[in-house]
């Protein structure tokens with residue numbers, strides 16, 4: 001039995017004590033609730049039920065339809081698909097709103113938006129990070145034309161996977177050189193067809209018919225709220241249907257019933273604690289002696305993944321997704337972002353995971369190099385712990401120092 | 406040109422290293438003045454986020470000092486700390502920092518001289534490395 005085992009019992013008791021306290025405080029949770037549209041039950045149960053939107057929206061709103069714009073910046077499209085996944089409700093949204101722009105589904109163009117009056121769009125929902133001049137231009141344009149701006153999905157909220165490119169120290173030049181000259185397909189293309197000088201994408205090209213332009217790719221990927229003022233954040237890669245329903249409910253309640261919107265800055269659809277509180281897996285608080293990938297083991301369906309040596313970021317990730325990955329036997333990669341209490345998702349995950357490595361019998365006499373060997377069994381910690389939140393981390397870019405990697 | 410004077414943040418645990426630093430002061434041991442000490446109750450209180458914040462705000466080096474292994478006032482705090490710091494070092498290395506900018510050292514309450522030696526060495530190391538590379542990049 002290791003030294004820390006004696007704390008285990010205490011830890012196990014803690015949730016019970018917390019629950020008792022919660023039920024004693026019967027009043028609806030007023031402060032510290034990140035999402036007003038969340039019912040007190042859902043906090044207690046720590047499970048995000050879909051917000052009740054009624055069977056169908058009740059026709060046109062009393063004060064006429066609102067205008068809705070949906071846009072993708074540096075996004076994979078998954079966020080748009082998640083909005084389409086609202087199934088038949090997507091049709092009834094047409095009763096509530098005129099969709100003035102949605103590249104994946106409707107025809108509104110940039111110039112149509114530019115011609116609109118400032119503030120004439122009620123809600124703009126933007127997914128994706130800001131990685132080039134077009135993303136930035138559209139974010140600024142939509143901000144100018146809209147009353148409410150929603151940062152939708154992990155890329156918009158935290159930078160997401162696109163922001164991992166911030167770790168390329170050479171910035172956009174290195175990225176473009178790599179993509180257009182170094183990967184096997186492009187390198188052979190360049191060698192075969194442009195042996196003298198590689199052909200590279202230009203931001204402007206004088207064609208006989210006139211000038212053609214492409215957006216300028218930036219050195220650093222930013223979040224939406226590092227670019228424009230944002231009113232609401234909806235995390236997730238992509239946001240879960242339950243999460244989306246809470247966003248829709250806030251708008252439906254406002255448009256049809258005049259219920260005030262949640263306070264500015266609200267993160268919609270997240271709980272007040274970490275994902276582990278939502279996760280149904282049994283926690284045995286075992287120590288990590290060997291790191292495993294899910295494919296390397298027969299994943300026990302009931303036991304906490306960390307207990308099985310699989311690096312799960314649940315302890316550092318805010319609850320909200322109802323543990324959709326861990327239920328499916330995959331570790332949480334942290335797409336809903338950090339809990340309210342911390343700024344750095346990566347550091348928080350790193351701390352949680354490092355603390356799970358057992359104290360050794362000879363810990364009192366071994367040196368730091370031995371500890372380094374043990375911790376080095378975690379491959380690519382920067383990429384793993386910051387997979388979704390690089391653009392929001394304290395150090396947002398790679399540096400290039402002799403001695404470092 | 407004036408010599409580069411690094412800014413260094415030193416986290417000292419209350420029970421050993423801070424007392425060691427105090428001892429060094431009382432004994433009037435000569436040391437460079439490039440570091441600012443932040444006292445924490447234990448080396449385990451040093452959240453990796455603190456270290457990253459120090460670097461993000463322009464620290465040229467960060468050193469964490471705690472009780473020797475097996476001597477932590479809270480029995481096992483430094484065992485946790487050394488694992489976190491090791492992992493944090495790997496992260497800093499991946500960012501492209503020279504790993505020497507971050508150091509972990511054990512200094513007991515009676516080791517005023519070790520404190521002096523460690524800090525002098527660390528300041529020298531950072532002077533050699535030069536200003537934080539974060540200064541050059543917009544971050």
Ligand code: SF4
Pocket residue numbers: 074075076077078079080127128152153154155156160161236237238
């Ligand atoms: S958050 Fe995920 S689903 Fe949405 S755009 Fe980014 S990568 Fe795609």
Ligand code: SF4
Pocket residue numbers: 275276277279280281283303304305306307312313314315323326331332
């Ligand atoms: S599997 Fe992950 S989310 Fe679930 S309890 Fe374990 S660490 Fe937490």
Ligand code: SF4
Pocket residue numbers: 236237275317321322323324325326331332333334335336337
């Ligand atoms: S379990 Fe983690 S990675 Fe999976 S959806 Fe939830 S927050 Fe995202």
Ligand code: FES
Pocket residue numbers: 418419420421422446447448449471472476477478479480482483
């Ligand atoms: S009290 Fe000194 S390291 Fe824990």
